[in-house]
Amino acid sequence: MNWNQLRYVLTIAEEKSITRAAQRLYLTQPSLSLSLKALEEELGTPLFTRGPDGLEPTYAGSLFCAWAAETDISFGRLNDKLSDIASGRRQLLRLGVSPHRGNLLLPTILSAFYRQFPSCEVHTVELSTTLLRLQLDAKQLDFIVDVPSPDTVTYCNELLLNEPILLAVPRSFLPRIQPQSGALELNALSGEPFILLPPEQMLGGICQKMCEQAGFLPDLRLQCSSVERALSLAAQQLGITFAPLIFAQRQFYGEELCYFHIARVETSRPLALVYPRSNYQSAPLKAMLELFRIQVPKLYGL
Structure with missing residues (x-):
């Protein structure tokens, strides 16, 4: 046939x-x-x-x-x-991003991209950092928007911003904490129960270090593997947790939680474009990367 x-x-x-x-x-x-x-x-x-x-x-x-x-x-x-x-009119682009970041970043960036390249095809993959890195290693993605890769020989880490980390405090805790402004002294919470990520995870390690800088070890009530789960538990009034700025911007559990900046402690997590150094960058891919460089700081309000 x-x-x-x-x-x-x-x-x-x-x-x-x-x-x-x-x-x-x-x-x-x-x-x-x-x-x-x-x-x-x-x-x-x-x-x-x-x-x-x-x-x-x-x-x-x-x-x-x-x-x-x-x-x-x-x-x-x-x-x-x-x-x-x-x-040269059509190109397949494959990008990876965590689900909570995708919700904030992709609508604006993809809308601008398709005004320049209406014939291109874009595949978006929304997974955790570990799974995104595995797909990048397997050459199933052209780039990811995530924390920098430790493999700086194979990958280029292009910093987009340092994302602030905030405190997510259950509303029922406010009467005894009595915050005076939009920022809280971390050492004032030394007697409160915390919900933390494991220290081997980047965010968990950063939060552990912040508490040490503030001069105390947090009273660990619960440990879980994702920010989303930590916030859902905090919304049940089980403890205080930490969350990147994007969660506060999207008002995760806004009725049950209040978000505060942390006073006098360096609190941020790097967010980067991560892509293979050896890969050829087509015109559409270059344009997509440039849109992330321009739009991500704006979308985060930084």
Whole structure:
């Protein structure tokens, strides 16, 4: 079976005649008949039967024609895409970002990108840092927007901003904490229960270090592996936790939690474009990276 045979069958079905189909296809009638016979032998079933108005598709022929029509349309689209790629108009970009960042960043950035490159195709992958790095290592992503990679030989880490880390405090804790402004002294919370990430995770390690700088070890009530889970537990009034600025901007559990900056302690986490040093950067990819450089600080309000 070949692409020409699909077109032959569709033309015979439309014309209801091998003679008229051959004329339309600029073939001789014998050659078209032989092509149809060879296809029917290959498929093991006749595709047409003679009716009062000419050739009519059999049941198998009807199924074949429906499939052939869909395939012909799909093949045409593929040809258009390949033509765009060959001419430089079409490009597939694959980017990775954590789900909570994707919600904030992607709508604005992708909208601006498609005004420049309307024919490009973008695949977004929203996963945790560990899984994003695995896909980047496997060359399944062109770049990620995340904390810098420790492998600075293979990857370029281009800093976008240092994202502030805030305190997320259950509202029921406020009467005894009695905050006076939008910032809290961390050592004033030394007797309060905390919900923390493990210290081997970047955010967990940063928060542990902040408490040590403030002169105390946090009273660890709960430990969990994600910021989202820590916030959901804090919203149940189980303890204080830490969260990057983006969660406060998106008002995660805004009815149950209050977010505060931390006074007199360096509190930030780096956010970077991470991409392989050796990869070629097409014009669309360069434009996408530039949009992240420009828009991310604006979207974070920094």
